[in-house]
Amino acid sequence: MSLLAIGTIAYDDVYTPFGEVKMIEAGSCTYIAMAATQLVKPVQLVSIIGGDYNQDFLEDLKRRGADLEGVEVVPDGKSFYWAGRYHDNMMGRDTLDTQLNVLADFDPKVPSAYRKADYVMLGNLSPQVQSSVIDQLEGKPKLIALDTMNFWMDIAMEPLKKVLKRIDVLVINDEEARQLSGELSLLKAAAKIVEMGPRILIIKKGEHGALLFDGDKLFSAPALLLPTVVDPTGAGDTFAGGFMGYLAATDDVSFDNLKRAIIYGSAMASFVVEDFGTRRMQGLTKEMIDGRIQQFIDLIKVEF
Amino acid sequence: MSLLAIGTIAYDDVYTPFGEVKMIEAGSCTYIAMAATQLVKPVQLVSIIGGDYNQDFLEDLKRRGADLEGVEVVPDGKSFYWAGRYHDNMMGRDTLDTQLNVLADFDPKVPSAYRKADYVMLGNLSPQVQSSVIDQLEGKPKLIALDTMNFWMDIAMEPLKKVLKRIDVLVINDEEARQLSGELSLLKAAAKIVEMGPRILIIKKGEHGALLFDGDKLFSAPALLLPTVVDPTGAGDTFAGGFMGYLAATDDVSFDNLKRAIIYGSAMASFVVEDFGTRRMQGLTKEMIDGRIQQFIDLIKVEF
Numbered sequence: 001m002s003l004l005a006i007g008t009i010a011y012d013d014v015y016t017p018f019g020e021v022k023m024i025e026a027g028s029c030t031y032i033a034m035a036a037t038q039l040v041k042p043v044q045l046v047s048i049i050g051g052d053y054n055q056d057f058l059e060d061l062k063r064r065g066a067d068l069e070g071v072e073v074v075p076d077g078k079s080f081y082w083a084g085r086y087h088d089n090m091m092g093r094d095t096l097d098t099q100l101n102v103l104a105d106f107d108p109k110v111p112s113a114y115r116k117a118d119y120v121m122l123g124n125l126s127p128q129v130q131s132s133v134i135d136q137l138e139g140k141p142k143l144i145a146l147d148t149m150n151f152w153m154d155i156a157m158e159p160l161k162k163v164l165k166r167i168d169v170l171v172i173n174d175e176e177a178r179q180l181s182g183e184l185s186l187l188k189a190a191a192k193i194v195e196m197g198p199r200i201l202i203i204k205k206g207e208h209g210a211l212l213f214d215g216d217k218l219f220s221a222p223a224l225l226l227p228t229v230v231d232p233t234g235a236g237d238t239f240a241g242g243f244m245g246y247l248a249a250t251d252d253v254s255f256d257n258l259k260r261a262i263i264y265g266s267a268m269a270s271f272v273v274e275d276f277g278t279r280r281m282q283g284l285t286k287e288m289i290d291g292r293i294q295q296f297i298d299l300i301k302v303e304f
Numbered sequence: 305m306s307l308l309a310i311g312t313i314a315y316d317d318v319y320t321p322f323g324e325v326k327m328i329e330a331g332s333c334t335y336i337a338m339a340a341t342q343l344v345k346p347v348q349l350v351s352i353i354g355g356d357y358n359q360d361f362l363e364d365l366k367r368r369g370a371d372l373e374g375v376e377v378v379p380d381g382k383s384f385y386w387a388g389r390y391h392d393n394m395m396g397r398d399t400l401d402t403q404l405n406v407l408a409d410f411d412p413k414v415p416s417a418y419r420k421a422d423y424v425m426l427g428n429l430s431p432q433v434q435s436s437v438i439d440q441l442e443g444k445p446k447l448i449a450l451d452t453m454n455f456w457m458d459i460a461m462e463p464l465k466k467v468l469k470r471i472d473v474l475v476i477n478d479e480e481a482r483q484l485s486g487e488l489s490l491l492k493a494a495a496k497i498v499e500m501g502p503r504i505l506i507i508k509k510g511e512h513g514a515l516l517f518d519g520d521k522l523f524s525a526p527a528l529l530l531p532t533v534v535d536p537t538g539a540g541d542t543f544a545g546g547f548m549g550y551l552a553a554t555d556d557v558s559f560d561n562l563k564r565a566i567i568y569g570s571a572m573a574s575f576v577v578e579d580f581g582t583r584r585m586q587g588l589t590k591e592m593i594d595g596r597i598q599q600f601i602d603l604i605k606v607e608f
Binding site: 089090184185186187188205208209211218219220221222223225226227228229256259260263293297299300301302303304 | 393394488489490491492509512513515522523524525526527529530531532533560563564567597601603604605606607608
């Protein structure tokens, strides 16, 4: 089934205790695409870049199964740029610089070939831009998932609440779930958020795994214990890409399959943090992914 | 199989956003006993109290299957007392008062009838007192588990390291595992801690569940999502009591059974936090416990 993904295609400077990289290819759309194309092809991208973007990287994305027709190129513009430094304990990070550049005027145009997409992943962008993509769809997709962050809750809560009514799955982290709902208990937070619109809620808890809420059904997915996390940037987007890639590949949105999709998303995220940017994703094989899925299964297996 | 448990029998004053209680029966030994006696009898207690302790509560403990022969009573002494206030978000707490009272001179005497115990739970007390209990055992127990806290790492690291060489299972939380090992990664922390002595390590992560390390085998146990946590005091001790109670009841220390024991410990802890002190534990039935175990099983069930 077809998967449409929207988000940023960016350059990042990233500093962690394990090293630093400058002008590395990143952004939510990039991470989603690198994860999803491992599982389903094509992945139709909607984004915007400047004429300065690395052509070799874009060609590689295409070869992997990304469709770049919906990626607008502003020849004399500069691509979105973000710089951040992770704390020594890797528990938090400081943004050093953000340059919106071409993203400032991003008015996404969904190519006609994308408009009947079955699965839609709205990566982290302004709720208005996310809504505009839904406006352009023809027919009802089988599943629309949306990622957002506290930034949009701070400055665009009303547009965010509007778009939440139009989606099926919300993917946020625990802190964001608490902010969005005003509830400390994740159980109470989930109940309130589901009333805002999304039928399904995924709460990411970083090193503690993720929670899936679907009606009165609940699933707690573990996280792998990794000896070293080199660069956490893009872990959430990669999770979303793996999750939606698996759903589009299997075309099954039952609770049982949503659970499997979360394990796939978690597996993809566990890879991406092992190196800077998308480097770790570039060499993945089916055997490596299958092996990691098995690690998750073994980690939580208990028999009574 | 017989289970010996050492720890405090205390009075607590507890303030949480949900209310307050004064002079409630508490302490690590009390919580361990209330959980373990749900699963195995007798549970042989080693502790110390003053003449001021609530006789009705002690009689109830006996009826539940606790053996109090090893609980020293100092008729003109006062029982250990602790007071604490939880923060509004329940994420942390401040100690308001600690009065050691009879605990200051506690020199545990293990009754001869206890000395061949098969399972031994050394609840949170000074490492010297914990060591002294091991000294008095006859023969080698099937399993010795130990709980400790950052306080003892700060003021008694050498005695703690000594007693760690004499035990099989260490039960600590994630923060303590990081402090004890000097490692941020729990995987690296576990490797270092196992080198210190305990063959098996359990790292409790509160609302995020627990991790079990046994050789190169690893298990990630989930935590239930509770709508309301009224009083987290004693959750760790209750977990330990449920864990060791299940092991003693089943007399099986295989990895598969350790995993089941962790689910039992987690289930017991999920009950105790629903009310102040040990109140919630007093009305538990086998059906309620079985029902909660099933909730854990359902929470992590995923099929590929």
